[in-house]
Amino acid sequence: MADVLDEISSSIGGLRGAEEVRHLVNAALSQGIPVPDIVDKGLRSGLQQVGAKYEGGEYFLAELLFAASIVDETMQILRPRIEGQAILKKGRILLGTVRGDMHDIGKNIFRMIADAAGFPVEDLGVDVEPEVFLEQSKLTKPHIVGLSCLLTTALSEIGVVVGEFEKSGTRNNVRILVGGNAVTKEFGQQVGADEAALNAVEGVDYCRGAIKE
Amino acid sequence: MTPRERIKNAMHFKKVDAIPWVELFYEETTLKWFQQGLPADKITVVDWMMNDGYGSFILNWPIVKGFDVNSYFGCGNLGTCPVPVDVGPIPRFKQRKIGEDSKYQEYIMETGARAKRFKSGEYIWYAMPMYTQFPVQDKKSWEEYKKRLDPEDRRRYPKDWEKDAYLKIFEEHQDGNTLISTTGFYGFGAQLMGIVNFNLALYRDPGLIQDMVEYWEYFTIETLRDAVETLKDHIDLVFWWEDLAEKHGPNISPKLYKEYLLPHYKEVTGFFKRNKIDRIMMDSDGNTEPILDLVIEAGITGHWPLEVNAGMDVRTLSKRYGNKLFLAGNLDKREIAKGGEPMRKEIDSKLLVMKETGGYIAGLDHLVPVELTLERFKEYATYLKERLVVE
Numbered sequence: 001m002a003d004v005l006d007e008i009s010s011s012i013g014g015l016r017g018a019e020e021v022r023h024l025v026n027a028a029l030s031q032g033i034p035v036p037d038i039v040d041k042g043l044r045s046g047l048q049q050v051g052a053k054y055e056g057g058e059y060f061l062a063e064l065l066f067a068a069s070i071v072d073e074t075m076q077i078l079r080p081r082i083e084g085q086a087i088l089k090k091g092r093i094l095l096g097t098v099r100g101d102m103h104d105i106g107k108n109i110f111r112m113i114a115d116a117a118g119f120p121v122e123d124l125g126v127d128v129e130p131e132v133f134l135e136q137s138k139l140t141k142p143h144i145v146g147l148s149c150l151l152t153t154a155l156s157e158i159g160v161v162v163g164e165f166e167k168s169g170t171r172n173n174v175r176i177l178v179g180g181n182a183v184t185k186e187f188g189q190q191v192g193a194d195e196a197a198l199n200a201v202e203g204v205d206y207c208r209g210a211i212k213e
Numbered sequence: 214m215t216p217r218e219r220i221k222n223a224m225h226f227k228k229v230d231a232i233p234w235v236e237l238f239y240e241e242t243t244l245k246w247f248q249q250g251l252p253a254d255k256i257t258v259v260d261w262m263m264n265d266g267y268g269s270f271i272l273n274w275p276i277v278k279g280f281d282v283n284s285y286f287g288c289g290n291l292g293t294c295p296v297p298v299d300v301g302p303i304p305r306f307k308q309r310k311i312g313e314d315s316k317y318q319e320y321i322m323e324t325g326a327r328a329k330r331f332k333s334g335e336y337i338w339y340a341m342p343m344y345t346q347f348p349v350q351d352k353k354s355w356e357e358y359k360k361r362l363d364p365e366d367r368r369r370y371p372k373d374w375e376k377d378a379y380l381k382i383f384e385e386h387q388d389g390n391t392l393i394s395t396t397g398f399y400g401f402g403a404q405l406m407g408i409v410n411f412n413l414a415l416y417r418d419p420g421l422i423q424d425m426v427e428y429w430e431y432f433t434i435e436t437l438r439d440a441v442e443t444l445k446d447h448i449d450l451v452f453w454w455e456d457l458a459e460k461h462g463p464n465i466s467p468k469l470y471k472e473y474l475l476p477h478y479k480e481v482t483g484f485f486k487r488n489k490i491d492r493i494m495m496d497s498d499g500n501t502e503p504i505l506d507l508v509i510e511a512g513i514t515g516h517w518p519l520e521v522n523a524g525m526d527v528r529t530l531s532k533r534y535g536n537k538l539f540l541a542g543n544l545d546k547r548e549i550a551k552g553g554e555p556m557r558k559e560i561d562s563k564l565l566v567m568k569e570t571g572g573y574i575a576g577l578d579h580l581v582p583v584e585l586t587l588e589r590f591k592e593y594a595t596y597l598k599e600r601l602v603v604e
Contacts, residue, residue, distance in 0.1 A: 015416070054461075057503060060463055060466040060503075061412055061463075061464040062412040062416060062466060062469055065413050066415075066416040066417070069413055069417070100334070100340070101340065102330070102331070102340065103341065103343065105409065108409065127316075127331075151340060152582065152584055153583065154340075181459065181460055184522070198460060198461060199460070199461040
């Protein structure tokens with residue numbers, strides 16, 4: 001059992017292509033391996049390998065996106081078999097680009113990686129008003145609120161959103177993760193975010209850690 | 214030394230009497246500075262041209278061509294005399310509004326992409342639009358797009374393009390740096406397909422990428438051939454727009470760069486070099502360090518703007534690459550915006566080293582941003598100019 005799961009993981013980690021992963025997943029299914037194991041110990045473990053290689057400077061954006069797309073494609077096949085099982089519910093993320101900023105590339109890359117890593121992501125889009133983050137958070141109760149910002153002219157909006165959560169007394173109910181080209185670690189601390197991620201992989205790693213706690 | 218000689222010498226690692234200083238300005242920065250007291254009458258450029266406002270008349274008419282903010286502050290411009298070749302899609306997609314609501318407008322852009330932008334606000338174009346669709350998605354749409362990238366289309370050159378006449382004008386009137394602009398293949402692909410789809414296609418559709426990069430090479434060389442061969446003695450620099458990196462590193466891995474870009478880049482840079490143009494400057498934000506060895510192998514000889522926020526540092530790069538790569542920019546706009554001691558420290562710490570190494574053109578680590586006030590920019594300009602002189 002472990003062999004085929006390791007092979008799935010290393011096939012994704014080695015970017016050997018969607019066809020090989022599909023073949024290995026079918027082999028795992030025919031061996032009777034439970035789907036949650038295939039997802040966690042195969043697909044997502046492979047994606048973590050890719051993330052580690054990205055952090056280590058061996059892989060870059062193209063590799064990251066390709067791996068996430070393989071996982072996503074494979075999940076389309078597996079999803080009907082596991083609908084409603086705990087494996088799909090790692091912890092929810094509410095995501096958006098802050099008011100005054102219409103950039104969506106970084107946000108969308110994070111969403112792809114987070115989704116492939118098993119986090120259901122509710123994406124509010126771009127140029128999101130601070131109160132929309134708060135209202136939606138009250139409704140859907142995410143574990144993590146992700147705020148993206150590329151423009152330095154819109155950076156202060158991150159502080160406004162954090163302030164909204166504080167004023168409403170719900171700040172401690174969520175973890176606030178900030179990211180985007182304009183964001184630095186120091187800035188994250190200044191505005192009272194729980195974490196400032198400098199790239200998508202770092203952001204997803206933070207989510208993994210935060211959900212475990 | 215003239216400003217042109219100073220910039221040329223710096224790009225060639227030759228002696229300079231002062232480090233050249235070059236900035237590029239967002240037009241919205243200039244407009245904001247008007248509100249802060251920049252005298253519009255001092256920098257607005259009006260030229261007598263044939264008025265084509267209602268069709269064309271045989272009538273010379275004063276036309277506002279733009280703003281010469283560089284001269285006002287005494288900073289240089291890499292392209293005082295640009296070579297006017299059009300490397301965009303022809304015919305252009307007609308830019309037009311295709312929808313709007315209370316807050317946004319949606320446009321077809323000149324490249325054929327669809328984009329949404331703010332309807333109003335303090336900054337509209339500086340905030341950059343959100344692209345919602347790109348013109349190339351697959352082989353079929355690429356084949357269609359190619360029809361607009363015909364290097365033989367006469368509209369790529371000015372209406373009055375005539376080799377001998379242009380050569381004579383350059384010989385008699387060239388008073389500043391001449392650059393010719395082109396688009397690197399990563400920039401080309403990302404503009405046509407979007408960053409995410411283009412990066413995915415590098416793995417998922419190698420046949421499409423191969424065809425695109427081969428066509429890009431042919432299109433670039435053949436479009437520029439006439440201008441390059443005619444004006445080769447006057448062109449100081451190729452401005453190679455690319456934007457292939459972000460803060461974490463390059464979007465494209467060294468492996469993919471080597472596989473797809475390197476062989477074709479060597480052909481294009483080889484074409485320039487056969488025509489005695491060997492100063493080729495890559496414009497890319499972000500952290501490009503992991504691919505810089507390959508960039509140099511590809512024939513690129515300069516790099517701007519060296520974004521500090523992405524970890525780029527002229528002092529480290531000049532030590533590593535010596536005279537293989539001239540460097541431009543890298544003064545941290547965030548430190549400069551603080552003014553006073555942080556600004557002075559940023560300038561002094563870099564100029565001290567770069568005066569020794571040579572091969573450096575001073576400037577901010579990107580276009581001058583709207584957040585930098587006129588007052589702070591004046592303070593920066595005054596201090597920097599005092600420090601540029603090489604003893």
